[in-house]
Amino acid sequence: MYVGLDFGTSNSSIALYQEGKIRLFELDPGSINPRMLRSFIFVNRAQEHFTGSEAVRQYQTLETGRPVFWEMRHLGEVQMVVGGGGGPIIYWDDLFAQVDTAANGRLIQSIKTALRNPAYKGTDVLGKYYQVEELIAIILRDLRAKCAQATGEEPTGVVLGRPVKFSDEPETDARAQAKIEAAARLAGFEDIHFEYEPIAAAYVFHQQTAERQPILVFDFGGGTLDFTVMEVGGGEPPRVLSTFGVLLGGDDLDREIMQPLKRFFGEGATLRNRMPLPAHLMGMLESWQTMVLLSRPEYTSILRDARRGSDPDSIQRLETLVNKNLGFSLFQEIERAKIKLSHEATAWINMEKEGLALRDLITRPQFERLITHHVEQVNAALDETLRLSGLRADQIQAVLRTGGSSEIPVFIRLLGDKFGHDRLRELSPFETIVGGLAIRAGELGLSSH
Known part of the structure; x- marks a missing residue:
């Protein structure tokens, strides 16, 4: 049995294509969309593994609010x-x-993004070292097992999605795919194939299109943004005219929302001697994984001194944030606000936990100003994708949007202004790619018999 598998930065899924239909499976009952597995892993002291919403629940129960030693x-x-x-x-x-x-376990997120870094080979989790492919295999193995449980048959073949590029460096890009392939083998798959995620996203549209036409796929997920111009429809196989990728994802946009929140945690404050708080401390607030490092002894003395400086209240909030391990909860709230801004004009960021109280309003125009340089980056990448395809914007007959970040209004406006709003097509942001991968897997499964 051959399946399609979308291993994503934020969410992962698996699907089967049989008798002309795409079949998805219940993977994560605690998630908003149970057919998607949140790409989280929690490993406890007994080296037990939990994935998805259960991983988050374990982390929040065992780790949030505890003191750090x-x-x-x-x-x-x-x-x-x-x-x-x-x-x-x-x-x-x-x-x-x-x-x-004092750690009871470790929560691991955005493993796919770590593949961008050629120096990242793995990590130590409470005394046991995990190679990056072993971490990825934990998620792939869980997806495979839940598929097998639902179908009564263990899948042996798989078509895995991959971004157009993990890195601008060809060696790093090849290494990243090799790591995912190794993970798939560890998970039990035997016949392993890859397909570009934006090409997979166009498979369903291709099958439903009677006349041959050029389209653009805009695939904006948690870790990468990929563009593909291709000819589809007309009963002929899809033909790729150009592909291009940008190392930009929803996680990067979350970090931009964190920028104005730094004022609650000491940005602009001075020490007792009126010297500014070291700038790199604020840089460590841009990721929940690095926030907790500010509780280390080499920083506690700086924060103790800053408590006698110009803004003791902000420094106290910062100490509570890092000493009570609240960074993950804060970034979950940031992500929630970002998603809300795709549908509403304003969103509150509310954080009231373990003695930390924070409430701040962010508006859609403010968010769009924060990500202006990313919008310009995307616009330039679209122009490059068209140049590589040899087509003009007015020759593109349809623009397919997929991925959670493709729902952000400023990017929808950008696409509409460039290609025409009447040509935009919204696909299922989380299920289109895995569906296309499943169709491709079904074709491979038939050809293997």
Whole structure:
């Protein structure tokens, strides 16, 4: 049995194409869309794995609000080689690291985005090292198992989606695909194929289009933004004219919303000696994963000094945020507000937990100003995609939008102004790609018999 599998930055899904129909499965009962598995992993001290909404629930139950305790731990020895005129000098040195000894587990998010970084090979989780492909395999294995449970048959073949590019560097891009392939094998798949996600998104439209026409697929997810110009319909196979990708996703937009919130946590404050708070501390607030690092001893002394500076209330909020491990909850609230702004003119960011109280209104125009440089980046990328295709904007007959971030109004306006609002087609933001992958998988399954 062959299936389509969409491993996404924020959500993942699996689907089967049989007898002309796409079949999706219940993957995450605790999610808003139970046919999507949120791409979270929680690993506890017993090295038990939880995925999706259950991973988030475990983290919020066991980790949010608890105090953080850092200790220096000896990790082992590392061999050092130093060059010299008389030949290399080799010696062993002790390796130490600060460890949060109070941690009950670890929540891992946006693994797909980590594939952009060639230096990222894996991570230590409470004393056990996981390679990146092992982490990805946890999610793929869960998807495969739930598909098998629903169908009574274990899928052996899979068509996996991938962005047009993980990185501008070809070696990094190839490495990223190889890591996902290795993860799929660890998960139990035997025959593994890949398809560009925007091409998969166009498969259903292609099947329903009687006349041959050029289209643009605008696939804007949590980690990447991909464009594809292709000819579809007319009973002939799709033909790709150009593909282009931008390393921009919904997670990057969340970080922009965090910018004005920094004023609640000490931005612009001065220390007791009237020197400004070090700027890199504010930079660490742009990700919930790095926020907690501000609770380390090397920063607590700075914050203690800042408490006697110009804005003690903001510094106290910052200390509560990082010492009570509230960063994830804050970014969940930021994401909720961002999604709301796609349908309403304003959204409140409300945070009242473990002694931290924050309430701030963000408007859609304010959000659009925060992401202006990203909108310009997208506009330039659209022009480049058209240039590579050899077509003008007025020759594109339909623009297919897919992915959660494709619902943001400023990007819809950008597409409408460039191609014509009457040519925009909204696809299911989370299920179109996996459906196309399933169709492709069905074709491969038939050809293999």
